[in-house]
Amino acid sequence: MKEVTVIIGSENDKPLLEPMEEKLKELKIDYAIHVYSAHRNLEELIAFLKTNKTKIYITAAGLAAALPGVVASQVKEPVIGIPLAVGELKGIDALMSILQMPKGVPLATMGIGKQGVINAALFAARILGK
Secondary structure: OEEEEEEEOOHHHHHHHHHHHHHHHHOOOOEEEEEOOOOOOHHHHHHHHHHOOEEEEEEEEOOOOHHHHHHHHHOOOOEEEEEOOOOOOOOHHHHHHHHOOOOOOOOEEOOOOHHHHHHHHHHHHHHHOO
16 A cells, blocks of 8 residues: 555646655655546546555646545545646636535645645655654
């Protein structure tokens, strides 16, 4: 079982997460990255979540950013959402989508951009007691 499962909506998002990967490695946190879009392959995402074993999920998404909320609605483990600074609104739309979850769908929301990416790794470390 990985300590942290990272889910991104597109391969194009991987370079934006490099600072988080560096921090997870520095903190010796075992992680894996998976690509699932809440919009393009929802059924595959939900099937993955039903079988995946992890302690924490980190999800990153831009634009409409449905991915973090979908993951948080399907799992019991803590979920950390990172709004990516992409698109016309440079992440403001993603921030609002991740931040405004309905009652019963807890989701920790990080800041937009690089600081949010790094803080996600640091927050996961705190949850893990590292």
